Amino acid sequence: MQPFNEKQLLEAISKGNEKAFEIFFLHYYPQVKGFITGLLQSPEEAEDISQDIFLMLWGNRSSLNTINNFKSYLFRVCKNAAYRHIERALLFKNYQQKQAEKVVSTPENNETDDKIQLRELELLVAMVVEKMPPQRKKIYKMSRESGMSSDEIAQTLGINKRTVENHLSQALTDIRKVLFIAFILFF
Structure with missing residues (x-):
C-alpha cells in the first residue's frame, strides 16, 4: 500500500x-x-x-x-x-413504554398524569445512564444514587477529583440533551 x-x-x-x-x-x-x-x-x-x-x-x-x-x-x-442514534433509540423506547402503559392503564388507575410523566422522565434518565461509558456511569451512580461527594468518589476510585467532576458534568450534559429533546417532542 x-x-x-x-x-x-x-x-x-x-x-x-x-x-x-x-x-x-x-x-x-x-x-x-x-x-x-x-x-x-x-x-x-x-x-x-x-x-x-x-x-x-x-x-x-x-x-x-x-x-x-x-x-x-x-x-x-x-x-x-x-448521539443521534442514542437519542432515537431512547425516544423509541420511551414511545414503546408509553404505548404499553396506554394498553395496561384502566379507568380505575388513580395515577395522575404528573406521576406518569415523572416515571417516563425517570425511565428516560435511566436509559441515558445505561448508555454512558462504564466509568461515567459508575461515577454518576455513586454521586446520585449513593450520595457520595466528588472527593469521596475520587478517593474510592483512586482518581483525580477533577476527573470525577468532568465525568459528572458530561453525564449531566448527556441527560440534559435527551431530556430537552423529549420535552420538545412530548410536552
Missing part, C-alpha cells in the same frame, strides 16, 4: 476517485468503528453507523477537500451520529 497522504486522497476523492476512497476507507474505518463502539458499547450498531458515515462522506465527496482538519471533522461526525 502506498503511504497515506490525507490531503491528496481527499483531493482525489472530491473528484470521484473510487480507489482513493477505498484507501481512505481502509485507513479510517477501523478507527471510526472503534470510536463509535466505545460510545455505544455495541459493535453491531457501531458497524451500521460507521458504514452510514462513509456512505455520507462519499455522497458529499465534492466538498471533502475544503475541510481543514479532516480527522477532527470525521470524529465530530462520528460523535454526532452516535
